[in-house]
Amino acid sequence: MYDKQPYVPVSSDAGDCHVGWDAIRENLRRLTSGKRCVVCVECYPGVSVREIKQELEAALDPQVVIDTESLLLSPDEIDKRVSPLLTDDPVFGTFNSVEVRDFFDPLKVSEAQKKLESSTAGIALVIGTGAVEIANEYYVLVYADLARWEIQRRQRAGEIGNLGANNTDESPAQKYKRAYFLDWRAADRIKQKLLPTIDFLFDTNDQATPKMITGDQMRAGLDQAARQPFRVVPFFDPGPWGGHWMEREFDLPKDVPNYAWCFDCVPEENSLLLGFGTVRVEIPAINLVFAHPTELLGSYIFGRFGAEFPIRFDFLDTIEGGNLSLQVHPLNDYVRKHFGLAYTQDESYYMLDAEPNATVYLGLKEDINPSAMLQDLQAAQEGGPDFDADRYVSKWPARKHDHFLIPAGTVHCSGAGSMVLEISATPYIFTLKLWDWGRLGLDGQPRPINIARGEENIQWDRKAAWIKENLVNRIEAVGQGEGWREERTGLHELEFIETRRHWFTGTVPHDTNATVNVLNLVEGEEAIVESLTGSFAPFVVHYAETFIVPAAVGGYQIRPHGPSVGKQCATLKAYVRPE
Template sequence: MSIEEPMRKTEQEIMPARASQITKPLGYDIYPYYSLGDNKIFNGYSSLCDFIIEQKTVVIDGYVGVYWNKLITALKEDLIDRGYALNLIESKNYLKSQAQLNEMIAPFLGTEGSVWGTKTTLTLADYFNMPALTEIEKSTSADINIITGCGASLSDWKAALIYVDLPKNEIQHRMSAGSICNLGLDLQKEQTEMYKCFYFVDWVVLNNHKKALINDIDIFVDAQWEDSINWAYGKDIRKGLEKMSSSVFRARPWFAPGAWGGQWMKEHMPQLDRNEVNYAWSFELIAPENGIVFESSSFLLEVSFDALMFAQNKNVLGVHAAKFGDEFPIRFDFLDTFDGGNLSIQCHPSLKYIQREFGENITQDETYYILDCKDDAKVYLGFQDNINPTEFRDTLEKSNLYNEEIDIEKYVQVHQAKKHDLFLIPNGTVHSAGAENLVLEISATPYIFTFKMYDWVRLDLNGKPRPINIDHAFKNLDFNRKGATVKQELIIKPSILFEDNDFICYHLPTHKEHFYDVHRLEFEAEVEVETNNVCHVLMLVEGAAITVESADGAIMTFPFAETFVIPAAAGSYKMINKGSERAKVIKAFLK
C-alpha cells in the first residue's frame, strides 16, 4: 500500500499534538486532558531515536492501523543519517499466508454482508509462523537491532519495548480513506466488513496482547498524526493511570455523522468542525472506543481507555471489579436528532442471545435521558396494547421488500419527550428516539447490537440502504411490553431519595434488567458525595458549570453536558456549582 494515499476521510480535524494549539472554549471541550507534570511527554522521531541509540536493541510493537511504513522510514533515515548500521526486521514478514489468515478469521465474521460476527478466541500468536518469529537473532555486526510491527514482541527478544498506539476514531477515519487494512491482511475489505473484522477480531486480539504487555512497556507512542509522534516513558504513563484511577477524569469524546443526525452538538460545541453534514452520535464514554489524553509541557499523548482498565480496573470499579474485570460496563453517549430525523425502530438482544450469537459478556440494556428537546419531540417506546406480532412482522417484511412507508404508530407507542425525562429500554424493548431530541443515552457498554426493523425508507450518508434485521429482532422482542405497562414500568417518575438543606437526591429507578442505577443530584451551592467503593459516571444536565474536587486534591471544572468519571477508589468528592442557576447532575452507577 502506498503511504502517499490520503491518511483519513472526515471533515473533523485531528487532535492537535500540543495543548497550546487548542483554543479552550467557555463551554463544552472536545479535547480534555490529564496532566502528568512537566517534561514527561516528548515529540518527534529524533528524540525517540535518542532512546533507541541508548538501548542498542529495541522491540517496537503496536496496534492495527498504524502507518508502519512511515514510522520505519522516519526511524531509519534518522539513525542512518547519524551513521549507525541498522538491522531492522519487520514482524509482518513472519505472518502466515493471506489465505491461511482469511481462513482462520472467517468463522468469527458471520456470513458475507452480515452486520455482526462473534468475538474471536484467536490470539496474536495465531497470526504468525511462530517458530520462525522466535528464532530471529540479532545481528552482531549492526550497531542497532530493531524488530517492529504488530506482534513484534512475540519474537521474545530481551530488549526495551516500545508500543505504538492509535485511537479508535482515527482507525475508522483511516479505514474510510481506504489507507489501512485489517490485521495481517494486504487487501482492503468493504468498510462495513472492515469494521466488523476490527470489532470482532482485530481489536479483541490486539487488546488481549496489549493487556499482557501493559506493565512491561518502556515507551508509549501516540501515532495519530501523519508526520510526527508524541511519546512518553511507560513508568510515567502507568503512574498517571494509577493517579487517575483514584481521582476524577474525563475521556476524550469523539463524534460521528449519521442518516438521522442533527445540529444540536454542532451549535453547542464550538470546537466541532461545522463542515460535517451533521453529528448523530457522540462517543462520550464508550470505553472500547474512547481514549484518555495526557498532557505534559504542552505536548499531548493519547492512550486507549482500555489501558486504564488493564492497569487499574480494581481502583476504577472497586467492589464490581470482580464481576466485570477490565470491561468498563457503563456507557454515556449523545443521540442528536435536532433538525434531524427519527432513529430506526429497533430493539436489542437478550443476555443469552448476545452471549451465544456474538460472544459478548453483557447485553445492550439502555435508557434515554432527555437532555434537551423541542416542544414536538417524541420517543417511540413499547407496543400498542392490541399488537399482533404476526401482522407486525408481515408489515415490516413488506416494507423492507418493497421500500414502502408504514404507519408505525399503529404498532408502536409514541410518547412526548420533555427535558429530564428518563425512558427505560431493557433488552427486547421496541423503541426509537424521535426527531428534535438531544438524548443522553445511559447504557450498558455494548453499542453496536441494534436490530433495526424499520428505518423510515431512507438511505445512509453514502446513499446505500441501512441494514434491516427483522429476524434477529423477532428472536428478542418482548411483546408483553405494551399498553399501559409501558408508562407504568418504562417511563420513570423520579422520587426523592434524601434531601439536606438546598441539596436533593432524586432516584430515577431503572428496570430490574438493568445492572446500573441512576440518581439526579440537585443543589444550589455544593454537595459532597461518597463513592462507597463504587464507580460513578456523571454529567451536569442543567446549569453552567461545576467544579469537582476529589479527595486526593485534584480539581477539575466541567461545563454543561460534559461526561466525567469518579473511580471507586476516589473515596469521596465535592461538587461546587459555578453557575447562577441550580445545578442538576446525573449520576449513573452499578447496582
C-alpha cells in the same frame, strides 16, 4: 464552554516527552549507541508501521530488521481460519480467544527467531503487531499506540485494512466489524500484558507529529487518572438521522452534514489525554481500564465484569434531524448464545433537550398483531410500502429532563427533535434494526436490517400500559439536604445500572461506595467536584460534560461554580447496582 480536549494533568513540565521524529530518533539513537541489542516495537493494528520502520532504520542503522507483516499467513489462509468467527452477518461476529500469534506462519516465525539469535553485532529491530511474539528478549520495548476513533478515520479514508487481510478497499463497516471482533481483541491481549513493562510509548494519532514518552510517564499518568475525576476525549460522528444541537452548543466544525453521535464516555473507543507541561499525549482510554481496573472500577465491578468499563454515556442528536432506526436490543441469553457476550445492551434515554413536538417510540401498542407487524416490516424491507410505525409502536411525548428506560427486548427509537443522553451498558454495537424509515446511510448504501434476529428478541408483552407504569419517568425522591435533593430515575429492575439525579444550589455529598461513578452535568453552566480529603485537585465541569469518578476516590462533593453560583444545577449519576 464544553471542553472538547479535556486532559489529565500529570506533570508541570514536559520532562522526557519527545515531540516529532527528530527528537524521537535522537533519543533512541543515544540510548542504543554502541550496543548489540534488540529494539522491539509492538504496534497496535492500524499504526503506520511502514513510516515508523523507515524513521527507526534511519536513526538506528539496524543490522537486522524483522517486520512482523512479512511473517503473517497469507490473507486467504487467514480469511479461511477466521470466517467462522466473523460469520456471514453484515454487522455481528462472535467473540473469541484468537491471539495475534494465530495470524503468523509458524515456519516464518521460526526462521525469523533463528535470524535474531544468530545476529552477532549491532542493533536488531523487530517491529509490527505481534513483535513481542517474535522477540523473546529485547533491550528496549516500545509500544506504538493508536486511538480507535483514528483507526476508524483511516479505515473510512481507505488508508488501511485489517490485520493480515488484503481488504483496504472493503467497506468501512466490514473493516470495523473485523477490527471489533478480531484485531482489537487479539491486540488488547498483548497490550494488557505489556503496559506494566514498556520502556516507551509512541502516540501515533497525529502522523505528522508523533510523540514519545517513557513507560514510567505513561504509568504515572494512568495512576493519576485512576485516583481523580476525569473526562475522556469526546468524538463526534455524522449519521443519516443526525441533527445540529451539538454543532451549536459545542461549537463544532461545520464540515459534515450533521452530528448524530457524540461518544462522550465510551472508554473502549475514546482516548485519554495526558498533560506534561504544554505537551498533550493521546492514548486509548481502555489503557486505564487495563492498568488500574480495581482502582477505577472497584473490586466488585472488576470481579463481575473483568477489565471492562460497563457503563456507557453518549449523545444522540436528532434536533433538526430525523428519527433513529426503529430497533431492539438482544436479550442476555441471546447474546451469550449467538455472540459469546457476557451481557447485553440495556439502556435508557435521558432528554438533555427537546423541541416542543419531540417524541420517543417505546414499546408496542395494546392491540397489535405480532405476525402482521413482522410481515409489514419484511414487506417494507423488500421494497413494499413503508412500515407504519405509528400503527404498531407506542409513541410518547418527550420533554427536557424526561427519562425513558429501555431494557433489552423493548422496541424503541428516539424521534426527531431530541437531544438524548443515552445511558447504557457497554456492548454498543448490538442493535437489531427493524426499520430505518426507507433511507440510506451517508455512504449511499442501505443500512443493515435484522428483522429475523429482532423477532427472536422482541418482548411482545411490553405494551403501552406496561411501558407507562414501568419505563417512563419512574422518578422517585430518595433524599435531600441543605441546598440539594436526590431522585432515583431508574433504570428498570431488569437492568444493572442505577441512575440518580441531584438538583442543587448548594453542596451535594457523594460517595463512590467502592464502585465507579459516571456523571453528566445536565443542568447549569458549571460545577466543581471536590475531594473531601484533598486527595485530588478541584475539578471543574461544564454543561453536558460527562465525567468519571473512579471507585478509589471514595467521598467527594459537587457544588455550583462560576456563573452557576446561586443558580440551580443538576447532575445525573450512573453506577452498577450491587447484585
